[in-house]
Amino acid sequence: MNRRDMVDRVVKELQGDLPAVSRPYLAVAERTGLSEQEVISVLDELREKGMLKRIGAVLRHQKAGYDANAMVVWKVPEEDMDRVGSLMAACPLVSHCYWRETPPGWPYNLFTMVHARSRRELQAAIRELSRRSGIDEYRVIESVRELKKTSVQYR
Amino acid sequence: MDRVDARILNYLQEGISLSPRPFLDMARELGISEETVLARIEALRNQGLIRRLGGVFDSPRMGMKSTLCAMEVPEARIEEVAQKVNAYREVTHNYLRDDVYNMWFTVTASSQEDLERILQEIEADTGIAVVSMPVRRRFKIKVAFALDEQT
Incomplete structure (x- = not known):
């Protein structure tokens, strides 16, 4: 072989x-x-080679007590992206933080997923991210229903 | 879930060693027996707390191309469109969300051509525009949830 x-x-x-x-x-x-x-x-x-991050566990976060989640999208000036992206990525409640290309009419270019153990904790975390970054134009886009969740198939 | 479970889950989220006895390494670090580690993992799996224990790969470095897509789907067509979108194995996550764009899904394919073909097919099949928002820069992807080890 x-x-x-x-x-x-x-x-x-x-x-x-x-x-x-x-x-x-x-x-x-x-x-x-x-x-x-x-x-x-x-x-x-x-x-x-960085292709394998680890052999580890992926949890069902709702069952682990993290059942308040939201996608929060932020309107960040490009020249400020380094600072804001790094700041948000450093927050332990933020699991994903991506700068994305966005279509005309959608000004929110920094995408974060925020997870918390309660709605109160979630809202407090979002307000804190806004306060510390100075970015006050954002939208909290909550999930209404999970339609699909699987893993990537590589081979 | 007790303290030991919380410590096991926190450890497993960081990853086990690539040595022949990874759960023994883990047991020694946590100060418990290997048998306890194995039995607890099995129980946490059965309880559904562990979705998967296995390889966590870096999809861009594996050569995969991905994007986040959004669609504005009329209320009455949600089930039908979801079925069409979810039929692709390249669609890994799909959420109904409360916004102008109400259907948000990720597509991860083995080439840019495949990725674009899938988006075009979904548009043709549903008659609804698919807005693609590919990554310009990744600041973070680390899905780990700290569990309280004190309780």
Whole structure:
């Protein structure tokens, strides 16, 4: 098996669930036809290249107590984007912070996802982000219903 | 969920080691046994707190192209349009939101061509414009929720 095939197989397997067993990478090895050492070496390589962020858990945040969430979009002058983007990214309640290209008629160019344990905490966090950044033109776009939530399929 | 569970979840969100016995490494750091770690993870999975334990990849560095899309869908057509949009496996998240644009979804495809084709197909299929808002700069993506270890 060449390296590329090994990478493909490991990625395919690891985008699913890792079993909670004493030697989980051995379990992956058995399913992919690699050795445990090869699995670990592929993962090391992917991590070094920045393609793998970590082997870790993704939580259902509502169940973890974070059930007040909103997408908050901010109108930030481009020349101020560095400062504002970094400031908002530093807030632990902000999970995503992206500067996006936006269409005409949509002036909000910085997108954040804010998560909190209550609506009060959420609103306080948003007000605090506005106060500290000095950006007072923003919209809180709450989710009404989750229509789909899955993971990216890489291979 | 007790203190031990909270510590396990906080640890798992940071990631386990890439050594042959990652849960033993974890157990030693938390001062509990490996058996306890494994049993608790299994229980947290069954309770639905852990959505997934596995590889967390960086999709741009994996060569994927993605964008956030918004549509203005008439109330009466929401189910029909959602069904058409969600049919693509490249659509990973889709939310109904309370704004002028009421349907917001992310598309992550293996090439820019695929990405654009999907958006065009959705427009053709629904007759509704799809507004695409690709990333100019990523400041952060870290979906981790600190759990209180004191309670």
